[in-house]
Amino acid sequence: MSKTAILEIDGNRHEFPVLVGTENEVAIDIDKLRSATGAITLDPGYKNSGSCKSEITFLDGEEGILRYRGYSIEELAEKADFLEVSYLLIFGELPTAKQLEQFETDIRKYTLVNEEMKNIIDGFPKNAHPMGVLSCLTSALTAFNPKSVNVDSEKDMYEAVCKTMGKFLVIATWTYRKSMGFPLNYYDNTKGYVENFMRLMFELPTGPYTPDPTIVAALDKLFILHADHEQNCSTSTVRMVGSSHAGLFASISAGVSALWGPLHGGANQAVLEMLEEIQKNGGDADKYLAKAKDKNDPFRLMGFGHRVYKNFDPRAKIIKKAADEVLATLGVNDPILNIAKKLEEAALEDEYFKSRNLYPNVDFYSGIIYRALGIPTDMFTVLFAIGRLPGWIAQWKEMRVNKEPIGRPRQVYVGSPLRDFVPFEKR
Numbered sequence: 206m207s208k209t210a211i212l213e214i215d216g217n218r219h220e221f222p223v224l225v226g227t228e229n230e231v232a233i234d235i236d237k238l239r240s241a242t243g244a245i246t247l248d249p250g251y252k253n254s255g256s257c258k259s260e261i262t263f264l265d266g267e268e269g270i271l272r273y274r275g276y277s278i279e280e281l282a283e284k285a286d287f288l289e290v291s292y293l294l295i296f297g298e299l300p301t302a303k304q305l306e307q308f309e310t311d312i313r314k315y316t317l318v319n320e321e322m323k324n325i326i327d328g329f330p331k332n333a334h335p336m337g338v339l340s341c342l343t344s345a346l347t348a349f350n351p352k353s354v355n356v357d358s359e360k361d362m363y364e365a366v367c368k369t370m371g372k373f374l375v376i377a378t379w380t381y382r383k384s385m386g387f388p389l390n391y392y393d394n395t396k397g398y399v400e401n402f403m404r405l406m407f408e409l410p411t412g413p414y415t416p417d418p419t420i421v422a423a424l425d426k427l428f429i430l431h432a433d434h435e436q437n438c439s440t441s442t443v444r445m446v447g448s449s450h451a452g453l454f455a456s457i458s459a460g461v462s463a464l465w466g467p468l469h470g471g472a473n474q475a476v477l478e479m480l481e482e483i484q485k486n487g488g489d490a491d492k493y494l495a496k497a498k499d500k501n502d503p504f505r506l507m508g509f510g511h512r513v514y515k516n517f518d519p520r521a522k523i524i525k526k527a528a529d530e531v532l533a534t535l536g537v538n539d540p541i542l543n544i545a546k547k548l549e550e551a552a553l554e555d556e557y558f559k560s561r562n563l564y565p566n567v568d569f570y571s572g573i574i575y576r577a578l579g580i581p582t583d584m585f586t587v588l589f590a591i592g593r594l595p596g597w598i599a600q601w602k603e604m605r606v607n608k609e610p611i612g613r614p615r616q617v618y619v620g621s622p623l624r625d626f627v628p629f630e631k632r
């Protein structure tokens with residue numbers, strides 16, 4: 206691979222360095238482009254633009270590969286647990302048993318959320334979407350934890366990581382409790398992280414509650430599969446907001462809002478709503494495939510397609526297998542799963558989808574498992590956020606520790622040239 210790229214503009218030749226990544230990804234370093242040529246690049250949606258160098262996650266969209274810190278998603282989903290993977294993403298190495306135990310102990314120091322936060326959640330109507338409530342509560346954590354993170358202090362950074370992991374899970378489940386009119390639960394420091402999620406969500410003061418270990422194990426795996434995904438929309442948002450040196454809670458709050466969109470994390474809710482609509486209208490998958498292909502129809506096949514994966518999303522494969530296992534274990538026979546499989550088979554055979562490399566993504570099957578686990582549909586994206594939290598933290602930490610510059614893209618102005626002010630009487 207040549208070490209430089211040549212650009213000829215206005216008859217002048219300019220050389221730019223070429224960077225080659227660990228897995229041989231090639232990048233042209235255009236840091237000096239504007240000063241050397243006066244020109245900028247234009248790349249709506251950043252389809253061809255790298256925002257940073259990162260050591261956290263590697264994706265190969267053509268081969269359908271996903272690795273966290275070099276470990277394959279298949280191995281991590283099979284052999285690790287969510288807190289172990291969170292530690293790996295954030296600190297760069299798989300923890301020893303002692304380190305993992307200490308990490309969980311240190312998270313438990315911060316699982317009590319300030320009681321005054323309840324006044325904030327009480328301000329929301331019961332039917333407020335949980336993602337909007339979660340974004341607000343996450344930002345509100347700053348009010349109760351105003352000390353900004355000294356990213357140059359490992360101790361400070363570690364404390365901020367544990368605090369965020371501890372408090373975010375609790376307030377995420379409060380969004381559900383609020384919508385149901387249930388009392389807000391407290392984290393139980395004698396129980397595991399994912400088991401606490403189930404208790405925080407479903408334990409009622411009126412009787413004993415023991416989460417089904419199958420469900421806890423399935424959720425733990427789902428959280429691992431959602432934990433990071435390099436520079437996706439919400440993670441790029443977290444990095445962008447953090448690049449102005451806004452705090453970690455404020456940056457994650459912005460990430461929650463970005464994730465909410467139906468083209469991104471909100472797709473898992475949109476998939477279930479789409480499948481339910483297909484079921485309600487007689488289960489005719491072909492009719493909806495035709496709608497998805499019709500340029501005049503805004504309908505898209507939710508859970509299909511991906512900006513990077515032009516092959517199967519490896520997470521979708523794992524989740525599809527887990528969906529079969531979890532539904533079988535729970536004895537759930539959900540016709541929605543059959544509709545999803547019919548839709549997937551038809552789409553994978555269809556020229557429109559094949560020619561555009563549209564495959565099921567992480568969101569296509571996850572909602573089916575969440576539904577079988579008793580999670581309400583509008584909480585699906587909250588679960589995506591719980592899973593993605595360690596990835597957001599890891600990426601924010603990398604950006605700040607590496608002292609990346611404030612994010613500020615350029616633009617090509619295509620508006621009106623200079624013109625004189627027009628007084629009212631002449632408008």
Ligand code: SDX
Binds near residue numbers: 433436438472506561
């Ligand atoms: C996530 O980036 C990440 O890593 C995200 C994520 C993560 O872990 O963080 O993986 C999580 O967000 C997964 C994606 C969830 N979103 C959906 O399932 C929503 C449905 N899919 C899309 O809207 C779409 O596929 C995107 C948004 C995911 C990707 O869009 P792109 O890369 O901008 O692709 P595009 O819109 O340019 O589409 C290319 C072509 C177009 O057709 P033509 O103009 O070439 O004729 O494919 C078509 C699109 O119309 N197309 C679809 C389609 N997705 C793309 N047509 C029908 N149904 C779809 N789902």
